[in-house]
Amino acid sequence: MKNYPAFGVKYNWTDNGTSGLDLDDYGISGCKDLSRGDSINRHGVTPWVTATRNLLDNSNNNHVNVVMWSWCSIRGHNIQRYLDNMEILISEYSDGGSKSRAIDYPVKFVFMTGHAEGLGKKGVIYAANQQIRRHCIGNKRILFDFADIESYDPDGNYYYDKMMQDNLDYNYRANNWGQEWCDAKLGSELAKLTTGNKVDGYNGCRSCAHSGKNRQKETINCILKGRAAWWMFARISGWAGP
Numbered sequence: 001m002k003n004y005p006a007f008g009v010k011y012n013w014t015d016n017g018t019s020g021l022d023l024d025d026y027g028i029s030g031c032k033d034l035s036r037g038d039s040i041n042r043h044g045v046t047p048w049v050t051a052t053r054n055l056l057d058n059s060n061n062n063h064v065n066v067v068m069w070s071w072c073s074i075r076g077h078n079i080q081r082y083l084d085n086m087e088i089l090i091s092e093y094s095d096g097g098s099k100s101r102a103i104d105y106p107v108k109f110v111f112m113t114g115h116a117e118g119l120g121k122k123g124v125i126y127a128a129n130q131q132i133r134r135h136c137i138g139n140k141r142i143l144f145d146f147a148d149i150e151s152y153d154p155d156g157n158y159y160y161d162k163m164m165q166d167n168l169d170y171n172y173r174a175n176n177w178g179q180e181w182c183d184a185k186l187g188s189e190l191a192k193l194t195t196g197n198k199v200d201g202y203n204g205c206r207s208c209a210h211s212g213k214n215r216q217k218e219t220i221n222c223i224l225k226g227r228a229a230w231w232m233f234a235r236i237s238g239w240a241g242p
Contacts, residue, residue: 001226004193005201011230017063021233028055028067034082034112035072046085056093062105066236068144074114075124079131086111090141108236111136113147115166115210118173126160144232149225153181154190166210168218178218194220 001011013021030051031037037048048069055061067089071077086109092099093107113129120126129147136143150168151160159177162170168178182191191197194217196204204215205222212218235241 001193001223001230003202005199006189022063027064028052030054033072034069035074035077037069038077038081040081045088046081049085049088052089053092056099056101056107059101062101064107065105066108066110066233068110068112070112070146071114073117074128075117077128079128083111083132083135086141087139108142110232111141111143113143113145115146116150116160116164118163118165118169120163121161142232142236144229146225149228150221153177154185154188154220154224155181166221167212168221176218178212178220179216182217182220190220190223191217193223 001007002013004011012019013023015022015024026032028048028051031046031048034048037046037051039046041047041050043050052067052069056064056067069086089107090109091097093102094109095102095106097106111132113132114125117123117125125147129145133143133145135141147160150166151164152158157177159168159170163172164170164177165173167176169176178194182194185191186195186197192199192202194205196202196215205219207214207216207219208222208225211221211225
């Protein structure tokens with residue numbers, strides 16, 4: 001989106017604070033992701049809670065106003081522990097939180113679901129994701145629904161119940177809805193963003209985690225997740241929506 005010529009500078013971002021949007025992937029040291037931090041440490045919380053505290057308690061990081069922790073694979077992890085520990089951080093650093101920085105520099109925390117792994121709606125991953133969705137709806141939390149974005153093509157057709165994988169393969173990898181949709185909509189903006197087909201100065205979308213091969217049509221997954229992230233960041237920043 002940042003490099004697509006027709007968009008100009010609309011979706012510019014940096015990782016050094018020189019743009020309106022500063023994204024720091026792996027910006028919290030001490031824990032890689034939720035999947036490798038599903039335990040309780042000597043402080044009585046998960047390692048990623050301790051790592052987040054270490055970041056936010058440093059006044060040099062008062063500019064950090066949103067924290068997102070992601071899963072690698074959500075399969076087999078303690079979802080209630082995840083939810084409880086996210087709520088600990090919210091109670092400390094969000095508006096009205098117990099930490100002193102919450103007065104002038106409150107932080108919003110974004111929950112995430114886990115990507116598809118070909119198990120369908122009867123699998124443990126779907127149940128885990130549903131538990132997270134119910135919590136966020138019931139408590140009015142912010143959710144980046146990673147699995148849900150994978151599950152629908154741009155026309156609204158649903159694939160999660162077809163044993164869908166994270167790269168959009170479905171029907172036990174016999175089909176891929178990203179490839180099928182782009183082949184059917186080659187002239188669309190989304191297909192051009194994905195493939196770079198007939199776009200001067202733009203070669204298509206490179207691969208992103210859990211989203212397919214480099215510059216292949218299944219990387220429409222990257223585009224859809226990128227658009228959803230921009231939408232979410234805009235709403236967090238105060239945009240009311242259309």
